[in-house]
Amino acid sequence: NLNLRHTHNCIWASLVSQLETDIDDRYGDLDSRTDSDIPEIPPSLDRTPEILKKALSGLSSRWKNWWIRGILTLTMISLFFLIIYMGSFMLMLLVLSIQVKCFHEIITIGYRVYHSYDLPWFRTLSWYFLLCVNYFFYGETVADYFATFVQREEQLQFLIRYHRFISFALYLAGFCMFVLSLVKKHYRLQFYMFAWTHVTLLITVTQSHLVIQNLFEGMIWFLVPISSVICNDIAAYIFGFFFGRTPLIKLSPKKTWEGFIGGFFSTVIFGFIAAYLLSKYQYFVCPVEYRSDVNSFVTECEPSELFQLQSYSLPPFLKAVLRRESVSMYPFQIHSIALSTFASLIGPFGGFFASGFKRAFKIKDFANTIPGHGGIMDRFDCQYLMATFVHVYITSFIRGPNPSKVLQQLLVLQPEQQLNIYKTLKTHLIEKGILQPTLKV
Amino acid sequence: RPGGRERAVAHTSPGEESESEAKADGETASDSESRVEAATLPPSADDTPEVLNRALSNLSSRWKNWWVRGILTLAMIAFFFIIIYLGPMVLMMIVMCVQIKCFHEIITIGYNVYHSYDLPWFRTLSWYFLLCVNYFFYGETVTDYFFTLVQREEPLRILSKYHRFISFTLYLTGFCMFVLSLVKKHYRLQFYMFGWTHVTLLIVVTQSHLVIHNLFEGMIWFIVPISCVICNDIMAYMFGFFFGRTPLIKLSPKKTWEGFIGGFFATVVFGLLLSYVMSGYRCFVCPVEYNNDTNSFTVDCEPSGLFRLQEYNIPGVIQSIIGWKTVRMYPFQIHSIALSTFASLIGPFGGFFASGFKRAFKIKDFANTIPGHGGIMDRFDCQYLMATFVNVYIASFIRGPNPSKLVQQFLTLRPDQQLHIFNTLKSHLTDKGMLTAATEDK
Numbered sequence: 001n002l003n004l005r006h007t008h009n010c011i012w013a014s015l016v017s018q019l020e021t022d023i024d025d026r027y028g029d030l031d032s033r034t035d036s037d038i039p040e041i042p043p044s045l046d047r048t049p050e051i052l053k054k055a056l057s058g059l060s061s062r063w064k065n066w067w068i069r070g071i072l073t074l075t076m077i078s079l080f081f082l083i084i085y086m087g088s089f090m091l092m093l094l095v096l097s098i099q100v101k102c103f104h105e106i107i108t109i110g111y112r113v114y115h116s117y118d119l120p121w122f123r124t125l126s127w128y129f130l131l132c133v134n135y136f137f138y139g140e141t142v143a144d145y146f147a148t149f150v151q152r153e154e155q156l157q158f159l160i161r162y163h164r165f166i167s168f169a170l171y172l173a174g175f176c177m178f179v180l181s182l183v184k185k186h187y188r189l190q191f192y193m194f195a196w197t198h199v200t201l202l203i204t205v206t207q208s209h210l211v212i213q214n215l216f217e218g219m220i221w222f223l224v225p226i227s228s229v230i231c232n233d234i235a236a237y238i239f240g241f242f243f244g245r246t247p248l249i250k251l252s253p254k255k256t257w258e259g260f261i262g263g264f265f266s267t268v269i270f271g272f273i274a275a276y277l278l279s280k281y282q283y284f285v286c287p288v289e290y291r292s293d294v295n296s297f298v299t300e301c302e303p304s305e306l307f308q309l310q311s312y313s314l315p316p317f318l319k320a321v322l323r324r325e326s327v328s329m330y331p332f333q334i335h336s337i338a339l340s341t342f343a344s345l346i347g348p349f350g351g352f353f354a355s356g357f358k359r360a361f362k363i364k365d366f367a368n369t370i371p372g373h374g375g376i377m378d379r380f381d382c383q384y385l386m387a388t389f390v391h392v393y394i395t396s397f398i399r400g401p402n403p404s405k406v407l408q409q410l411l412v413l414q415p416e417q418q419l420n421i422y423k424t425l426k427t428h429l430i431e432k433g434i435l436q437p438t439l440k441v
Numbered sequence: 442r443p444g445g446r447e448r449a450v451a452h453t454s455p456g457e458e459s460e461s462e463a464k465a466d467g468e469t470a471s472d473s474e475s476r477v478e479a480a481t482l483p484p485s486a487d488d489t490p491e492v493l494n495r496a497l498s499n500l501s502s503r504w505k506n507w508w509v510r511g512i513l514t515l516a517m518i519a520f521f522f523i524i525i526y527l528g529p530m531v532l533m534m535i536v537m538c539v540q541i542k543c544f545h546e547i548i549t550i551g552y553n554v555y556h557s558y559d560l561p562w563f564r565t566l567s568w569y570f571l572l573c574v575n576y577f578f579y580g581e582t583v584t585d586y587f588f589t590l591v592q593r594e595e596p597l598r599i600l601s602k603y604h605r606f607i608s609f610t611l612y613l614t615g616f617c618m619f620v621l622s623l624v625k626k627h628y629r630l631q632f633y634m635f636g637w638t639h640v641t642l643l644i645v646v647t648q649s650h651l652v653i654h655n656l657f658e659g660m661i662w663f664i665v666p667i668s669c670v671i672c673n674d675i676m677a678y679m680f681g682f683f684f685g686r687t688p689l690i691k692l693s694p695k696k697t698w699e700g701f702i703g704g705f706f707a708t709v710v711f712g713l714l715l716s717y718v719m720s721g722y723r724c725f726v727c728p729v730e731y732n733n734d735t736n737s738f739t740v741d742c743e744p745s746g747l748f749r750l751q752e753y754n755i756p757g758v759i760q761s762i763i764g765w766k767t768v769r770m771y772p773f774q775i776h777s778i779a780l781s782t783f784a785s786l787i788g789p790f791g792g793f794f795a796s797g798f799k800r801a802f803k804i805k806d807f808a809n810t811i812p813g814h815g816g817i818m819d820r821f822d823c824q825y826l827m828a829t830f831v832n833v834y835i836a837s838f839i840r841g842p843n844p845s846k847l848v849q850q851f852l853t854l855r856p857d858q859q860l861h862i863f864n865t866l867k868s869h870l871t872d873k874g875m876l877t878a879a880t881e882d883k
Contacts (some may be wrong), residue, residue, distance in 0.1 A: 168829065174789060176828075179793045182692055187801035196641045202639065216883040253624055346613060352620045360628035385616075396606040407852050407862050413847075415875050422870060423755065424848055425863050435863065436855045 009411045024177045031319070077414055079229075088219065088288045088297045096134075097122040099208035101376045103200055105367045110196040114189055122190065126197045128174050133201050136167035141216075143408060146290050160408075185280040206316070207384045211390040217394055219299070220284040220307075224274055224336055225390045228343035229382050236263030236348075251357045253350070255343055263343035271340030274334055279307045279330040297324050306332045335398070342389050354381035455704045461496060517820070518671075529729045529738045532655055532663070537575075540649035542817045544571055544641055546808045551637040552832045554802050555630055562622040563631065567638045569615050577608035578650040586657055587731050648825045651832040658835055660740070661725040665716055665777055669784035670823045672711045677704030677789075693796045697791070700756040705785035712781030713774050716755050747773045749837070776839070783830050788823040795822035 083090050107126050143160045159166065182190055215222040240259025248255040278284045286301035313326045354377070358364065367375030410418065429435035519659070525536050550565050584601040600607065623631055656663040681700025689696040719725045727742035752767045760766065799805065808816030851859060870876035 068548050117645065164838050168833045172826070172830075175794070179692070179790050179797065180690075181678050182793075182797045184691065188795055189803045193797060195636060199636045199639055201746075202643070235743060250625065251620070281866070293601050346617065349617050349620050352623075353616070356620065356623045356628055357632060360632045385613070386831055391614075394611045396603050406847060407865055409847055410862070411869060415870075418866065418870060419875055421848060422863075422866055422876070425851060425859070425866070428852065429859060429863060432856070434860055440543065 012387055084223065086216060088299070091215060091219070091222070095208050095211050095215070098376055098380065099134075099204050101128070102204045102380060104203070105375045105377045106200045107197065109361060109363060109366065110193060110200075112269075112363075114192055117168045119183075119190060119193060120291050121177065121188060125174060125178055125181070126193070128177075129146065129171070129197055129201060131207065132167065132170045132174060133205045135170065136163075138186050138242070139163045139167065139204065141209065151303075203384060207387045211387045213396065214387065215397075216288045216391050218276050218287050220275070220283050220332070221390060221394060223278060223284065224271060225339050225386050226345065226383060228267050228336075228340045229347050230388050232263045232267040232340075232344045232347060234381065235266035235270075236260060236344075239266070245333055249352060251359070252353050258349070261346075264341070266338055267344045268340045271336040271343070275333045275336035276330065278302075306330065306335070335393075338393065339390065343382075343386055346389070347386055350382040350385045354378070469596070485784070494760040498679055515677075521667075522820040525660070529656060529660065529864075531586045532656060532660075536649050536652050536656075539821065540575075540645055541571070543645045543821060546816045546818045547645065548638065548803060550807065551802060553804075555633055560624075560631060560634060561633050562618065563788060566615060566619055566622070567634070568640060570612070570638055571620075571646065573608065573611045573615060574646045576611065577604075578646065580608065582650065582657075583652060583827060586729075591880050598739045604633040606673060621878070638813070644825060646794075647879040648828045652824075652828045655828065655831050655835065657727050657729045659726050661716070661773070662831060662835060663716070664719065664725065665712060666780050666784065666827050667824060668715055669708050669712050669777075669781045670788050670827050673704045673781075673788060674823065676707035676711075677701060677785075680704055692793045701785075701789070705782070708785045709778055709781045712784075716774045716777040717771065720744075720773050747771065749789070776834075779834065780831065784827055788827055791823040795819070 023113040059115060083094050139160070141162065141165070177196060178190070211222065213227070236259040238254070238259075239262030240254070241257045244256035245261065247253060247255045248257050248260055282301065283299050285303050285307045286299040288297050288299055289301075290297055307330055309328045309330060311326045311328050314322065314324065319325065354366075359367070365375055366377035410421065413421070426435065524531055557714045580601065583606070584604060619631070619635060653664070656676065677696070677700040679700075680703030681695070684699040684703065685697035688694060689698050691702055702808055723744065724740045724741070725749045726744050727740040729738050729740055731741075748771055750771060752769055753765050755763065755765060795807075797809070800862045806816055807818035839858045851862065854862070867876065
């Protein structure tokens with residue numbers, strides 16, 4: 001009897017695991033530390049009724065899982081609010097640490113996939129390239145936004161002027177070190193890790209800098225997109241849990257069409273309301289500037305038209321529904337619809353990409369940093385596309401070029417060119433009536 | 442079988458000697474020809490005496506190899522001159538073709554390595570991404586350099602204003618197609634090819650656009666670096682052939698320290714001479730501009746200070762040797778020393794990288810396009826670092842930002858920002874003494 005039951009359990013367990021996960025291979029041949037998680041059946045949304053039946057027998061472990069996820073979610077959200085309260089500088093530091101952690105997670109996966117942890121020099125080189133690329137991006141940012149601060153210091157001037165050359169020289173040094181470190185038996189591995197590092201840098205570092213650029217535009221451009229993605233995650237999960245029936249994509253068996261569409265509508269509404277609430281406060285709406293007198297970041301300004309209430313006359317069918325002639329809202333709320341739409345429709349593709357990546361390399365989570373959730377990368381996989389989209393959106397539709405950058409480039413030109421430009425600008429400004437022609441006595 | 446199980450560690454070491462280099466199992470059928478050719482001992486610099494002994498026995502095949510290489514080299518150089526004569530537009534098209542061919546070669550290697558030629562959608566996606574990235578870069582170039590043309594035509598103006606958004610949308614479409622094309626048994630392969638495509642795009646496409654930017658700065662900035670790299674290749678080979686004794690690096694057993702150092706000095710001298718010769722001609726020295734009236738590219742301008750002869754005092758040390766007090770040269774020649782130095786010292790690392798890549802993936806050549814030489818990528822592997830270096834060099838030391846682009850950006854700012862910038866510029870110019878009440882009046 002015991003033998004039969006044991007066999008029966010084994011068959012049942014393997015069948016269930018195949019049904020549940022529905023992927024090509026079993027987990028765990030690369031990642032021994034997550035083996036302990038695998039036998040436990042994760043709650044899958046489109047099989048809720050059977051799960052409920054099993055829940056009676058496995059109640060404690062499943063609820064424990066839920067409780068852990070729930071508590072951690074609330075903790076992360078509160079941490080988020082706390083950091084927002086502490087200001088832009090802390091936010092920048094947070095973005096930087098997340099970027100470093102994501103980079104570390106992905107590189108560690110690479111080491112494990114290729115068993116290349118002991119490659120000579122490779123760990124050093126990866127961190128070195130991370131430093132180089134960060135130096136390049138931060139240098140570009142600092143030069144733009146801290147123009148006043150930079151003008152004062154002579155050494156900083158030199159660093160800014162030759163910034164690209166210095167960054168390139170640093171990168172080249174790393175490249176030459178890589179070539180010199182090629183070891184006969186490990187050529188292919190080393191090339192793989194080199195490419196892995198570069199693709200990771202492309203994904204994590206560039207996007208984190210786009211996030212910081214969005215932040216400098218105004219904290220609302222940082223908060224609304226991120227919260228839209230988080231809201232879409234949570235709303236899609238809840239809608240899927242209650243109404244989920246038709247699976248969305250084979251990559252992520254837990255996602256359903258009902259969750260997808262429900263999440264879309266809730267996110268648009270959420271974004272709309274969040275935009276309305278946040279647009280009132282100068283703290284969120286104003287571009288972040290560095291004031292040299294107080295030596296800190298300030299967000300004080302005259303809010304642009306985007307953040308001033310305007311009256312919109314409603315189209316006739318909405319008039320009948322809401323029984324109002326017009327509604328006053330912020331123009332930014334219309335932009336927030338675009339942002340939320342992207343977050344719900346295209347953002348999930350980032351999640352599918354990460355799921356495909358985890359399937360491809362047979363890992364369950366990127367890391368084990370957050371209990372119940374996985375690694376930092378698991379939380380941020382949808383955010384990356386969002387950050388790029390917001391940045392492209394801002395540069396295309398909202399603001400033109402950065403004035404301090406234009407000024408900085410002007411000051412770098414040759415004096416004759418500056419004089420020519422000065423004359424052109426003067427003519428233009430006088431034509432437009434911005435500048436009054438001065439009368440010479 | 443899941444092709445993702447790569448043959449991770451090379452069990453057969455490619456070996457120090459060029460003989461075992463020939464035995465590396467060529468992945469592609471096209472490699473079999475070159476393997477046969479390689480079976481006859483290629484002249485390796487540090488084995489010259491023994492090779493000469495054996496040459497008597499295989500004279501015809503070895504000399505045939507030499508002749509083939511030599512003729513093709515001359516043909517390529519002649520082709521290069523013809524293209525220069527034909528002008529910037531043809532040069533741009535040639536750069537574009539070279540870029541597409543290099544991309545194709547590297548992607549084909551990826552297919553062969555991973556046996557992934559039949560992956561669903563993947564060939565389409567690779568070419569689509571190439572198109573996207575090229576569209577993005579060409580759009581930026583056209584917007585910068587053809588500003589007046591773009592402003593005239595309404596559809597072009599809209600395309601350039603929302604250029605980044607359109608490019609991003611196109612890229613996203615490709616990304617979503619990739620995600621939707623993931624097939625259960627081929628996840629890892631597909632991710633590998635995705636990564637492979639992106640790294641190839643990063644290397645090939647960005648650098649080719651930097652080459653075009655350099656070209657627009659003046660054809661001399663395109664010709665001198667490329668010729669320095671070619672000269673370094675040839676000179677290092679010759680010095681290595683005649684004097685080569687100590688090997689340079691295990692990756693490329695044919696390179697020697699004597700070749701390296703000899704090539705360095707020869708390239709610097711070559712660069713000096715070439716820039717002297719070229720700086721005299723306007724068609725090489727002037728920035729390429731698009732003329733609205735004639736609707737074509739013109740290279741006509743007043744040569745900048747870099748390309749005007751100046752007197753330099755020779756330091757005492759060299760004075761005694763040459764016997765001249767001063768020498769007239771172009772300031773550009775001093776820059777050419779920097780360019781030649783880079784071409785000889787760091788450029789070869791691009792070649793070592795490509796050699797390591799070929800060892801890693803056990804291929805002899807990137808492709809078989811050019812008989813005796815291999816693929817296009819084999820000829821251009823050293824050029825890539827050079828193009829980036831020249832671009833960074835120009836941006837840092839030669840010219841600042843593009844003034845017309847700055848004016849264009851200025852005009853899109855808000856009036857209060859414009860006023861602020863104008864006033865800052867005014868005070869800056871006044872401080873420098875460029876602006877006085879008298880010039881204001883004018």
